[in-house]
Amino acid sequence: MKQRLEADKMDSAQTVSAFVQTTRDKVSVINNKLQRLLDGYLDQLIDQETYKQEKNKLVSSKKSLEENLLTLERTQTGWIEPFSKWIDQAENLPAVAECGTLLEQKSAAKLLFGSNLQLSASEASGTAQSPWDFLQETKNSFKNSEIFADCAILEPKVGLEPTTCGLRYRCSTR
Template sequence: MLNIAFGQSKYYVDNLSENTKRGLRQKVRNGEYPCLAPVGYLNDVRLKTIVVDKKKSVIIRKAFELYAQNNSRLDDIAEFLAQRGITYRNGVKYKRDRISFILSNPFYVGFFKFKGEIYEGKHQPVISKKIFDRVQEVLEERGRPHHNPKNSPKVFCGLLKCSCGMGITAEVKKGHTYYRCTKKSKITKCLEPYIREELLDKQLSDLIQKFSLKKNWAEKLLEMLEKDKADSAHNPFAFVQESKDKIESIKIKLQRLLDSYLEQDIEREVYLEKKNIFMHEKKSLEEKIQGLEQKRTGWVEPMENWIKEAANLPQVARESNLFAKKVATKEIFGSNLILAAREARATPHKHWRFLQIAAEKTA
């Protein structure tokens, strides 16, 4: 009798386990995450769904945007979250691995992982696919092993080229940083002299100043831009239709991929890798379509950013932030900066050149 009772108990437990697993599989197929919601979301017990935490989701979005700028460490993001009340339950701020997990979690962009496989969720994304992809690039870049050079790289390295065509390097002598040609050419013997960092800084500041946008001009342009948002002449229909066709094509590929996996034509690792690629590609296209259909002004945001950037150049030129000057100079001139006879020379991009001409004519 005891053996029969044990047998019935085991049958009941096995049956319950199988039913639970079947329920979980069906749940994930429906796009419902079967686990605890990550920070920024809440588990709605009444509706048995996951909803956005209106307060914490805004903080998480700002943390992603901050890290995407590639100027913050994981510790900085942990401090940023802690200052806004997002910590472990005991009040201790998140560790680096926890921050890395949050920043690499596809849940925030509308996906979720379950048993190594990625699914498209029904929950509302809190960040854009573009920001998420940028954060993954930064994480990957910073995750690579870095070898400490004998001399730490200086800020203006990689910005200019020597007149002989070679790159520019830097070295520190008697407490000062000097930039000079790498002299790596086997054909030409370069005779260009060095230039001190302070002098190069002043030259770049003067160059940047020439392309600044006057405050009243910036205000007027931003005002005009607001009006253009309503009656933009850009028609995204062709792009939207093309993107929708691509999405349908991806859906077919996903189904074929699943069929191949079920028929055991491909390994599980290959299936998961390919599915992940297709799902992210599909999400990017859907996000672009949504943005264009909501406001047919895809050109407005870049234009607005350019106006604000040009208006901010005088402040960048005045301040001592060398990295900000490098970024602004790179934006204006690209890779056209040449160092010759201790003088930085360059040809700006067309839109910056037009701004310079307009400023000179009204001076």
């Protein structure tokens, strides 16, 4: 999973950097248009009303592009750190369950189930919260399988068609 995460991180960075460059080019074009508009106004080729209208349109589009640019630069890999932390926690859960201290086990249970555990027959139980419930479902589905990392639920294969995000699996021919 970590290898796939690193690959996704690199792919995301490349995609975002290409989009950022395109957006910067658009901002540069708008700056050139603003300069030509100002030159036309100063040379009295266009009247003040037309100048104000066109300037407002260009400044508005420039501002929205710059805001999009800032948002992209801030959030291009914002999802990677929490997901990496989640993977680390998921990998450490079996070790904590088997040989962790009582405090570590309590902390892990609170992380998985929240603070709403039920006590029945001297055992605490609860319903796993998202995204931990996915791990439980996958583990139960593949209890006898040795190839847990390559299972189709975790990593469905993409066919020749484009990835379909609205479906349960990324490949619509499944």
